[in-house]
Amino acid sequence: MDIIKTHRITLFGKTDKYDIVLKPLNDEHLPLLYKWCADPEVLYWTEGGEDTDLSYDKETVHAIYGGVSQNAYCFLIEANGVPIGEGWLQKMNLPEILAMYPKTLDVRRIDMSIGEKDYWNQGIGSQFVRIMVEFAFASEHVDVLHCICGDYNKRSQHVFEKNGFTLMQMGKMLQPQEEQLECHYVLTAPEYFKQK
Numbered sequence: 001m002d003i004i005k006t007h008r009i010t011l012f013g014k015t016d017k018y019d020i021v022l023k024p025l026n027d028e029h030l031p032l033l034y035k036w037c038a039d040p041e042v043l044y045w046t047e048g049g050e051d052t053d054l055s056y057d058k059e060t061v062h063a064i065y066g067g068v069s070q071n072a073y074c075f076l077i078e079a080n081g082v083p084i085g086e087g088w089l090q091k092m093n094l095p096e097i098l099a100m101y102p103k104t105l106d107v108r109r110i111d112m113s114i115g116e117k118d119y120w121n122q123g124i125g126s127q128f129v130r131i132m133v134e135f136a137f138a139s140e141h142v143d144v145l146h147c148i149c150g151d152y153n154k155r156s157q158h159v160f161e162k163n164g165f166t167l168m169q170m171g172k173m174l175q176p177q178e179e180q181l182e183c184h185y186v187l188t189a190p191e192y193f194k195q196k
Contacts, residue, residue, distance in 0.1 A: 002027050003062045005069040013131045015123040018079040022131060025074035025086055030061070032076070032083055036115025037061050046113045068111075073135075077114070077128055084119040087112030089132050089140070097146055097184075105143040108136060125155070129163045137192045144188050151181040160185040164195050 006026040013020040036042050037056040056064070068074060072090035076083055092098050092107040101107050110132045114120055136142040149156035151170060161167070165185035 003030065003066045004074065005066075007073055009073060009135075011075070011131050011135055013127045015079075015127050017122065018124060018127075019081075020124060020127050020131070021078045021081075022075035022087075022128070023078060025065070025069070025076045025088075029076050029083070029086070030058075030065075032115065033061050033065060033086065034058055036085070036113060037064075039115070041117065042113060042115050046111075077112075077124065079119055079122070079124055082116070082119075084116040084124065085112065085114035085128075087128050087132065089136055089142075092146060097148075100146075101144060106141070107144045107146055108140075108142050110136075110145060110147050121155070126159045126162050129159050133163055133187065133192065137189050142189065144186060147185045149183050149185070151183055157183055157185075163187070164192065166191075 004025055004027050006024045008024060010024065011022040013022075037060070040055055043055070065074065068088060068090055071093065072088040074088040075086065077085040077087060088111055090109050090111065092109055097109075098107060110129055112125060112128050112132075114125055133145065136145055145165070146168075147160055147165060149160070151157075157167075165187045168184045168186040170181045170183055
């Protein structure tokens with residue numbers, strides 16, 4: 001039985017230096033996920049917190065990606081043919097966020113991690129979010145994208161702002177072990193189509 005529920009959608013984008021391909025994430029990519037999720041420096045930018053030795057074992061990786069992929073389009077990010085990270089467009093799974101919106105709205109989130117550190121600060125994250133935003137609104141007919149990052153993660157904040165998101169609020173992290181604040185970025189379908 002597969003751990004990661006996959007799909008058949010491949011998406012494309014481009015930066016000045018890289019051709020970006022988003023491929024369906026599947027179990028063949030687990031060795032890459034094990035590697036990236038074992039790197040405390042990579043996890044710091046996605047998980048935050050004080051634990052500089054944070055590392056996920058295989059069971060945790062299976063639980064994360066097996067769980068998320070049930071309600072998300074999960075992608076492997078390639079830059080010029082090299083696998084460099086992963087990300088997804090997920091149905092919002094946090095009750096406290098869903099409570100902010102009418103139940104009739106399709107609210108989703110975008111999460112991403114660039115696991116290959118040589119590719120950090122190359123514009124790939126911005127392009128990934130741009131591709132996901134277009135996919136969400138133009139193909140999936142999502143009503144609201146509500147994305148969250150830690151206040152310490154200035155790069156992620158910049159990526160969301162660059163892609164038309166508005167900072168809606170800052171608040172205490174939902175995970176009580178973390179001391180930082182969360183930044184909640186929102187982009188609605190009408191805002192997206194007005195910007196286009």
